[in-house]
Amino acid sequence: MNRHLLSSGDLSRDDAILVLDTAAEMDTTLAGRSIKKLPTLRGRTVVNLFFEDSTRTRTSFEVAAKRLSADVINFAAKGSSVSKGESLKDTALTLEAMGADAVVVRHGASGAPHRLAHWIRGSVINAGDGTHEHPTQALLDAYTMRKRLGHVDGLSVAVVGDVLHSRVARSNVLLLATLGADVTVVAPPTLLPVGMSSWPCQVSYDLDAVLPKADAVMMLRVQNERMNGGFFPTIREYSRRYGLDARRMAALPERSIVMHPGPMNRGVEIAAEVADSVRSTIVEQVANGVSVRMAVLYLLLGGPTDSDASLGEGEAR
Amino acid sequence: MPAARDRSGPEHARPVTGDPASARTVLDAADLSRALTRISHEIVERNHGAGDLVVLGIPTRGVPLARRIAGQIGGIEDRPVPVGALDTTMYRDDLRLRGVRALELTEIPPTGIDGKTVVLVDDVLFSGRTIRAALEALNDLGRPKAVRLAVLVDRGHRELPIRADYVGKNLPTSLTEAVHVQLAEYDGTDAVLVGPADLGRAASAGAADGTAR
Numbered sequence: 001m002n003r004h005l006l007s008s009g010d011l012s013r014d015d016a017i018l019v020l021d022t023a024a025e026m027d028t029t030l031a032g033r034s035i036k037k038l039p040t041l042r043g044r045t046v047v048n049l050f051f052e053d054s055t056r057t058r059t060s061f062e063v064a065a066k067r068l069s070a071d072v073i074n075f076a077a078k079g080s081s082v083s084k085g086e087s088l089k090d091t092a093l094t095l096e097a098m099g100a101d102a103v104v105v106r107h108g109a110s111g112a113p114h115r116l117a118h119w120i121r122g123s124v125i126n127a128g129d130g131t132h133e134h135p136t137q138a139l140l141d142a143y144t145m146r147k148r149l150g151h152v153d154g155l156s157v158a159v160v161g162d163v164l165h166s167r168v169a170r171s172n173v174l175l176l177a178t179l180g181a182d183v184t185v186v187a188p189p190t191l192l193p194v195g196m197s198s199w200p201c202q203v204s205y206d207l208d209a210v211l212p213k214a215d216a217v218m219m220l221r222v223q224n225e226r227m228n229g230g231f232f233p234t235i236r237e238y239s240r241r242y243g244l245d246a247r248r249m250a251a252l253p254e255r256s257i258v259m260h261p262g263p264m265n266r267g268v269e270i271a272a273e274v275a276d277s278v279r280s281t282i283v284e285q286v287a288n289g290v291s292v293r294m295a296v297l298y299l300l301l302g303g304p305t306d307s308d309a310s311l312g313e314g315e316a317r
Numbered sequence: 318m319p320a321a322r323d324r325s326g327p328e329h330a331r332p333v334t335g336d337p338a339s340a341r342t343v344l345d346a347a348d349l350s351r352a353l354t355r356i357s358h359e360i361v362e363r364n365h366g367a368g369d370l371v372v373l374g375i376p377t378r379g380v381p382l383a384r385r386i387a388g389q390i391g392g393i394e395d396r397p398v399p400v401g402a403l404d405t406t407m408y409r410d411d412l413r414l415r416g417v418r419a420l421e422l423t424e425i426p427p428t429g430i431d432g433k434t435v436v437l438v439d440d441v442l443f444s445g446r447t448i449r450a451a452l453e454a455l456n457d458l459g460r461p462k463a464v465r466l467a468v469l470v471d472r473g474h475r476e477l478p479i480r481a482d483y484v485g486k487n488l489p490t491s492l493t494e495a496v497h498v499q500l501a502e503y504d505g506t507d508a509v510l511v512g513p514a515d516l517g518r519a520a521s522a523g524a525a526d527g528t529a530r
Contacts, residue, residue, distance in 0.1 A: 018419060021419065021420070022419065022420050025404065025420035025421070025422065025423065026420070028422070028423055028424070029404065029407065029420070029423045032425070033457065033458060034459075035457045035458075037457065038407040038408070038457075039407070039408060039453070040407045040408070040412065068407075298407075298417060299417055302412045302413075302416075302417035303412060303413065303415070303416035303417040304413050304414065304415075304416060305413075
């Protein structure tokens with residue numbers, strides 16, 4: 001595995017399975033314990049650098065790092081020198097000078113974590129960049145599927161909704177393809193990015209045709225805040241054609257699960273009764289997010305890093 | 318994570334490497350079975366029965382040894398003995414020197430360990446660092462009444478003030494040697510071998526458990 005986690009596409013099948021296996025062991029190790037803490041990352045510093053709003057991802061990374069005994073610094077762009085006009089590079093170099101071993105970054109611009117990775121010595125973990133990627137979300141989705149359905153290989157997965165503005169969709173399609181799942185992206189043509197033919201998945205415009213053979217359905221939020229034009233006539237029409245309601249859920253095979261990365265727009269892409277049904281893994285996904293992020297932090301930071309370079313080879317037993 | 322590259326999953330069945338011809342057998346299957354039987358009886362004797370016993374194996378090869386010992390104690394005392402596994406990876410002190418390793422199974426019996434006598438089981442006792450990590454892991458899991466240590470082979474060279482309560486065989490070794498424990502569960506046969514250290518493996522991140530140095 002690389003020093004950074006920037007894209008799901010960078011993960012080999014072995015890397016991805018190592019992360020999922022490690023997350024599973026984290027789960028069993030901490031299950032039922034009163035002290036939910038491991039000493040592994042004591043003395044490491046993790047900086048959460050969030051230029052966009054986030055509740056679950058930032059909190060999830062913070063909990064994960066703290067359970068591994070790392071020191072966590074939360075750095076929100078609001079209230080920092082960024083609002084005084086400091087550039088991404090200068091912010092990064094400042095954090096670097098303070099000795100960050102890992103920077104968890106969320107940024108509105110696609111590719112910002114890649115730039116950051118060239119400027120700092122620590123590990124960079126992409127926690128969402130623009131409409132590009134969100135690899136830890138894909139890992140926790142795959143982990144949820146494996147936990148609920150037993151495996152990912154050979155599953156038929158439908159990713160439904162605003163693919164154009166979704167970093168979750170791209171990361172999931174890349175990772176699920178690596179893990180051997182059969183992915184179909186379902187969206188209105190206006191909400192698909194150009195160049196879909198290079199994605200390792202099929203494309204459909206008809207949700208009802210895809211549902212009867214889907215083992216997992218992943219609903220994506222309609223990202224109104226990223227939309228600057230008319231992508232569909234009305235919310236109501238979108239919901240009728242691409243929303244998951246109880247009638248559509250009934251068309252799913254018996255063991256299928258319904259996933260959503262959150263935050264949900266109830267009544268738009270997913271009906272409230274579906275979100276709260278037994279098939280829904282939405283709350284489980286949040287819990288699994290902590291285990292998966294612990295696994296990622298452990299694998300990236302647990303071994304030797306640049307700050308240990310002074311220890312050298314001579315001391316190795 | 319440079320060292321994770323060649324460790325793509327839990328290594329449940331790492332084969333014994335090195336030149337088998339140059340390794341000599343120290344315990345054969347019958348010896349190994351007798352050693353475990355003796356350890357089981359000693360545990361029962363010193364614990365005055367199987368009451369409040371919990372047997373925890375340290376992965377990889379400590380786990381089947383723990384199951385066999387718990388099974389034998391259960392047979393002697395005619396009652397089931399709780400048995401589980403305790404992975405020490407997250408508590409190791411050499412992760413930053415050798416790189417991360419895949420995690421192994423942790424399985425604590427539902428009875429828990431509070432107020433119990435925990436018997437830790439490992440295949441080879443060497444530097445004592447794995448046992449230190451296991452003691453720290455136990456500390457986060459609860460408060461046992463007492464912790465005992467049973468090992469199949471004690472090969473010396475301790476780096477910490479740790480000793481075993483129950484030893485299958487004391488085996489004086491040189492640091493240039495490696496002790497390989499083979500168990501039917503993983504290797505198809507029961508045996509303890511001593512041979513020259515496999516240099517390729519000693520240098521790798523996976524060398525820290527009991528089978529090598």
